[in-house]
Amino acid sequence: MAEGISLEELQLAARNHGMPLEALRWEITPIGLHYLLTHYDIPAPDPATWRLEVDGLVERPLSLSLEDLRARPAVEIAVTMECAGNGRVHVEPHVASQPWLLEAVGNARWRGTPVAGLLEEAGIADGGRDALFTGLDRGVEGGEEQAYQRSLPLDELLGGEAILAYEINGEPLPPQHGFPLRLLVPGWYGMTSVKWLERITVLDAPFDGYQMRHSYRLRQEEDEEGEPLSRMQVRALMVPPGLPEFLSRTRVVPAGTCTLEGRAWSGQAEVAGVEVSADGGKTWSEAELGDDSLGRWAWRGWRLEWEATPGEHELCCRARDAAGNVQPLESSWNLGGYANNAVQRVSVTVTE
Amino acid sequence: MAEGISLEELQLAARNHGMPLEALRWEITPIGLHYLLTHYDIPAPDPATWRLEVDGLVERPLSLSLEDLRARPAVEIAVTMECAGNGRVHVEPHVASQPWLLEAVGNARWRGTPVAGLLEEAGIADGGRDALFTGLDRGVEGGEEQAYQRSLPLDELLGGEAILAYEINGEPLPPQHGFPLRLLVPGWYGMTSVKWLERITVLDAPFDGYQMRHSYRLRQEEDEEGEPLSRMQVRALMVPPGLPEFLSRTRVVPAGTCTLEGRAWSGQAEVAGVEVSADGGKTWSEAELGDDSLGRWAWRGWRLEWEATPGEHELCCRARDAAGNVQPLESSWNLGGYANNAVQRVSVTVTE
Numbered sequence: 001m002a003e004g005i006s007l008e009e010l011q012l013a014a015r016n017h018g019m020p021l022e023a024l025r026w027e028i029t030p031i032g033l034h035y036l037l038t039h040y041d042i043p044a045p046d047p048a049t050w051r052l053e054v055d056g057l058v059e060r061p062l063s064l065s066l067e068d069l070r071a072r073p074a075v076e077i078a079v080t081m082e083c084a085g086n087g088r089v090h091v092e093p094h095v096a097s098q099p100w101l102l103e104a105v106g107n108a109r110w111r112g113t114p115v116a117g118l119l120e121e122a123g124i125a126d127g128g129r130d131a132l133f134t135g136l137d138r139g140v141e142g143g144e145e146q147a148y149q150r151s152l153p154l155d156e157l158l159g160g161e162a163i164l165a166y167e168i169n170g171e172p173l174p175p176q177h178g179f180p181l182r183l184l185v186p187g188w189y190g191m192t193s194v195k196w197l198e199r200i201t202v203l204d205a206p207f208d209g210y211q212m213r214h215s216y217r218l219r220q221e222e223d224e225e226g227e228p229l230s231r232m233q234v235r236a237l238m239v240p241p242g243l244p245e246f247l248s249r250t251r252v253v254p255a256g257t258c259t260l261e262g263r264a265w266s267g268q269a270e271v272a273g274v275e276v277s278a279d280g281g282k283t284w285s286e287a288e289l290g291d292d293s294l295g296r297w298a299w300r301g302w303r304l305e306w307e308a309t310p311g312e313h314e315l316c317c318r319a320r321d322a323a324g325n326v327q328p329l330e331s332s333w334n335l336g337g338y339a340n341n342a343v344q345r346v347s348v349t350v351t352e
Numbered sequence: 353m354a355e356g357i358s359l360e361e362l363q364l365a366a367r368n369h370g371m372p373l374e375a376l377r378w379e380i381t382p383i384g385l386h387y388l389l390t391h392y393d394i395p396a397p398d399p400a401t402w403r404l405e406v407d408g409l410v411e412r413p414l415s416l417s418l419e420d421l422r423a424r425p426a427v428e429i430a431v432t433m434e435c436a437g438n439g440r441v442h443v444e445p446h447v448a449s450q451p452w453l454l455e456a457v458g459n460a461r462w463r464g465t466p467v468a469g470l471l472e473e474a475g476i477a478d479g480g481r482d483a484l485f486t487g488l489d490r491g492v493e494g495g496e497e498q499a500y501q502r503s504l505p506l507d508e509l510l511g512g513e514a515i516l517a518y519e520i521n522g523e524p525l526p527p528q529h530g531f532p533l534r535l536l537v538p539g540w541y542g543m544t545s546v547k548w549l550e551r552i553t554v555l556d557a558p559f560d561g562y563q564m565r566h567s568y569r570l571r572q573e574e575d576e577e578g579e580p581l582s583r584m585q586v587r588a589l590m591v592p593p594g595l596p597e598f599l600s601r602t603r604v605v606p607a608g609t610c611t612l613e614g615r616a617w618s619g620q621a622e623v624a625g626v627e628v629s630a631d632g633g634k635t636w637s638e639a640e641l642g643d644d645s646l647g648r649w650a651w652r653g654w655r656l657e658w659e660a661t662p663g664e665h666e667l668c669c670r671a672r673d674a675a676g677n678v679q680p681l682e683s684s685w686n687l688g689g690y691a692n693n694a695v696q697r698v699s700v701t702v703t704e
Binding site for chain 2: 006011013015025030041097100101139
């Protein structure tokens with residue numbers, strides 16, 4: 001693991017924030033605890049003049065106010081969202097970017113109108129294949145001045161559950177989550193869910209901008225095309241048990257029965273199980289999975305009663321999904337430090 | 353400035369978060385953008401069984417539910433709160449702790465019941481001199497297992513505007529801000545405003561625990577008693593203008609008139625003025641101060657129209673208060689890296 005984080009990376013860590021892992025206790029992450037990654041600055045659009053434009057290869061371009069959008073059919077879905085860079089600090093050699101440890105996750109109730117219905121209303125013109133989502137957030141990245149922009153195949157959108165969200169946990173989006181409107185694509189890494197949405201443009205091919213062509217691809221070398229990131233890898237995280245030490249965050253746990261608990265999710269398939277190890281991954285016990293009452297796109301709780309004996313222990317948790325994916329024990333490297341779902345390791349000292 | 357931040361410090365930076373400086377645009381900081389420092393873990397008390405105990409040298413010990421507290425006289429005050437460690441990363445030699453740059457600040461509307469009234473109701477018994485505030489948050493620091501605890505002189509509390517707050521920005525406190533109840537001491541650094549309050553104990557002398565005796569003191573050496581930190585130093589911060597580069601956070605500004613704006617505050621006296629420099633502090637221009645409609649304990653807006661000419665510029669802002677305090681140009685060192693209110697410096701590239 002990297003021992004020296006640069007000032008540039010610290011600047012990002014001070015702006016963007018993870019969800020402290022004890023907040024895994026809340027099935028629905030309270031506002032202010034959900035992870036946040038803002039590429040540029042948080043915009044402050046005026047909701048009175050803001051419009052969502054739908055244009056490009058559509059039969060009927062649309063220009064919609066927030067009230068227009070709120071008047072459309074609405075759904076509310078609980079969605080676990082994770083940054084594609086979660087776990088980046090644990091890959092070697094070091095990748096300089098937002099230095100996430102493991103906290104870049106959250107689970108919220110998002111309310112909005114289905115993207116599919118809006119695209120159907122606009123009508124896809126001949127040749128329409130992909131939809132480009134453009135945010136109001138602007139900055140420079142890789143030497144290119146740009147708005148934050150990502151595209152998705154129309155097949156994914158017309159057959160899927162993506163929404164244009166204007167509420168989180170029953171409240172209007174706060175500025176940092178994309179006020180007044182954001183895209184929300186269940187099961188996908190967070191980069192897909194464009195915030196501060198101002199435009200949806202139907203194209204005849206995938207968008208080729210910076211955030212598609214350069215960022216968010218799995219590759220080993222700069223000149224390699226690589227594979228675009230899409231759905232979240234399977235992962236379990238645990239609430240670190242016991243008491244923390246302020247600076248080191250090492251944990252002290254009293255001997256006896258200790259409830260280990262956490263949440264698990266996968267964008268690829270339903271969570272099939274979670275195992276827990278108290279010896280650094282040598283032996284594993286099956287945890288009890290909580291119910292799936294929040295639906296397919298939200299994390300599931302898990303718990304296991306652990307008989308804590310005095311001494312040093314390394315606790316690990318490992319999830320698997322119904323598609324046969326299992327978390328690896330070790331991190332693997334790629335150029336962007338993406339999609340590192342290696343098992344969490346929590347060192348604890350159990351006292352008499 | 354430190355070039356290498358340790359993994360331990362990064363762990364803190366990933367948990368605790370600053371207010372991204374573009375959020376200075378909001379007079380009242382939205383929930384989720386206000387800075388947060390949590391020494392240990394965020395507790396999750398059950399509001400149905402939670403009580404505030406008032407004990408020690410009082411004539412009538414009290415045990416109050418959240419409803420009891422909400423039924424008491426209520427006030428709402430706008431308060432700017434800053435961490436005593438804000439600016440720590442800029443002091444040299446490096447101080448290893450929560451690695452704040454400049455973002456450890458926020459301004460919120462807090463609603464609650466005055467501490468003075470509650471203490472008067474309990475009645476101070478003979479010898480009562482200080483009040484100890486104990487939070488539900490527990491951990492290990494400096495080798496000592498402890499709850500987070502800080503005391504204040506009764507003179508400060510009985511004559512002051514401190515409240516026991518149960519709402520922020522019109523909503524119940526979220527978990528991370530101290531649900532269900534926190535102390536809020538206007539004008540003081542944030543360490544004073546104990547979160548997740550469970551007990552107020554009247555003592556015959558200042559509390560001598562870790563957070564009083566070791567932390568939050570200005571001193572040059574470990575064996576020095578030093579001065580306890582109390583009220584916030586004067587400081588101005590600006591919204592970094594133009595567009596950011598993702599990783600470096602350097603700014604690009606188009607040539608022409610550029611509005612520089614920000615906020616200024618002091619816990620010592622009213623803000624008397626803010627100056628702005630576009631040449632790294634060699635020459636200064638007086639900014640226009642906004643009104644003080646939020647009251648004495650909130651920050652004040654400021655703005656200045658800057659004629660940006662092509663080239664590299666270092667923007668600075670410097671506040672002064674009515675007690676004659678002015679921000680220094682350079683950081684000064686102390687053992688804890690506290691109270692560093694050296695002027696902010698923002699490097700910008702102005703393009704044609």
